[in-house]
Amino acid sequence: MLPTITSKDWLDIDFGIAEGVDFIAVSFVKSAEVINHLKSYIAARSRSDIAVIAKIESIDSLTNLEEIIRASDGAMVARGDLGAQIPLEQVPSIQQKIVKLCRQLNKPVVVASQLLESMIEYPIPTRAEVADVSEAVHQCADALMLSGESAMGRYPDKALSVLSSVSLRIERWWREEKHHEPLELEDVSSSFADKISEEICISAAKMANKLEVDAVFVYTKGGHMASLLSRCRPDCPIFAFTNSTSMRRRLNLQWGLIPFRLTFSDDMESNLNRTFSLLKARGMIKPGDLVIALSDMLQSIQVMNVP
Numbered sequence: 001m002l003p004t005i006t007s008k009d010w011l012d013i014d015f016g017i018a019e020g021v022d023f024i025a026v027s028f029v030k031s032a033e034v035i036n037h038l039k040s041y042i043a044a045r046s047r048s049d050i051a052v053i054a055k056i057e058s059i060d061s062l063t064n065l066e067e068i069i070r071a072s073d074g075a076m077v078a079r080g081d082l083g084a085q086i087p088l089e090q091v092p093s094i095q096q097k098i099v100k101l102c103r104q105l106n107k108p109v110v111v112a113s114q115l116l117e118s119m120i121e122y123p124i125p126t127r128a129e130v131a132d133v134s135e136a137v138h139q140c141a142d143a144l145m146l147s148g149e150s151a152m153g154r155y156p157d158k159a160l161s162v163l164s165s166v167s168l169r170i171e172r173w174w175r176e177e178k179h180h181e182p183l184e185l186e187d188v189s190s191s192f193a194d195k196i197s198e199e200i201c202i203s204a205a206k207m208a209n210k211l212e213v214d215a216v217f218v219y220t221k222g223g224h225m226a227s228l229l230s231r232c233r234p235d236c237p238i239f240a241f242t243n244s245t246s247m248r249r250r251l252n253l254q255w256g257l258i259p260f261r262l263t264f265s266d267d268m269e270s271n272l273n274r275t276f277s278l279l280k281a282r283g284m285i286k287p288g289d290l291v292i293a294l295s296d297m298l299q300s301i302q303v304m305n306v307p
């Protein structure tokens with residue numbers, strides 16, 4: 001049996017670490033062991049915290065799905081290879097199962113490949129492809145990834161703008177449809193401190209929707225609170241502030257987060273004022289906007305108007 005990570009892969013991993021990549025996605029993962037092995041390898045060689053994504057694309061990955069996802073920092077439904085490994089008619093239900101499990105375990109999940117396959121040749125997608133994108137959005141994937149469309153297609157930029165406009169349209173429609181429906185999420189936290197963060201995020205997302213606030217701000221050192229908030233899918237933008245550049249970049253993979261790096265002060269008032277100025281200067285908020293602010297340092301929720 002071929003090893004999941006080959007000697008050529010280890011050379012590529014060393015190259016990625018040296019270049020400061022944010023994510024390493026492992027192909028054909030068979031067990032949690034390979035993920036744990038790679039994470040220890042990265043921890044011994046890199047000062048920044050590179051996230052490891054498990055590509056689910058074989059029967060072996062499906063057999064050990066939960067342990068693989070638990071060990072990883074996220075998962076990818078790699079539909080190109082998956083569709084060649086299992087009967088095609090099983091791909092939609094397996095995609096749904098993987099996305100659902102990732103949501104339960106609060107791991108970001110990417111749905112990849114053949115979303116707009118006909119756009120490799122043509123400037124307009126088929127209705128079936130639009131329906132496929134819509135289904136992935138509806139399932140609450142964190143990210144959608146083009147493959148052949150952008151790697152060698154004739155219309156890579158068009159494919160990206162179609163993917164973006166269809167996704168945004170479906171999200172808007174879905175938000176209007178489900179408005180104020182109760183949030184049904186299984187508990188994810190095991191420690192008491194994490195449970196508090198989780199409840200704060202669920203309450204903040206509910207308040208954001210009920211009060212129709214303009215934005216939620218989350219101040220998070222390790223990114224955990226931002227990810228718990230993203231999982232709740234509030235109806236407004238989420239501005240996430242973290243003091244680490246690598247974490248700022250990693251947060252981009254999670255649904256709805258607009259991350260910034262901020263040198264934190266112990267004084268929350270000062271953090272708030274600096275972020276208000278930063279976002280006002282960029283035209284992302286304006287005086288009078290209603291915002292909710294959360295912090296994993298203070299474990300608190302504040303509601304206020306932008307000065």
Ligand SMILES: Nc1ncnc2c1ncn2[C@@H]1O[C@H](COP(=O)(O)OP(=O)(O)OP(=O)(O)O)[C@@H](O)[C@H]1O
Binds near residue numbers: 057078080
């Ligand atoms: N350069 C390319 N030309 C054509 N198709 C591509 C290209 N790159 C990617 N694709 C398409 O993207 C999908 C994923 O590609 P592929 O499985 O080769 O990815 P990979 O990154 O090599 O990962 P893995 O090793 O996990 O398979 C396939 O469906 C393939 O058709």
Ligand SMILES: CC(=O)C(=O)O
Binds near residue numbers: 055078081113
């Ligand atoms: C992305 C990828 O590797 C696949 O779809 O197979």
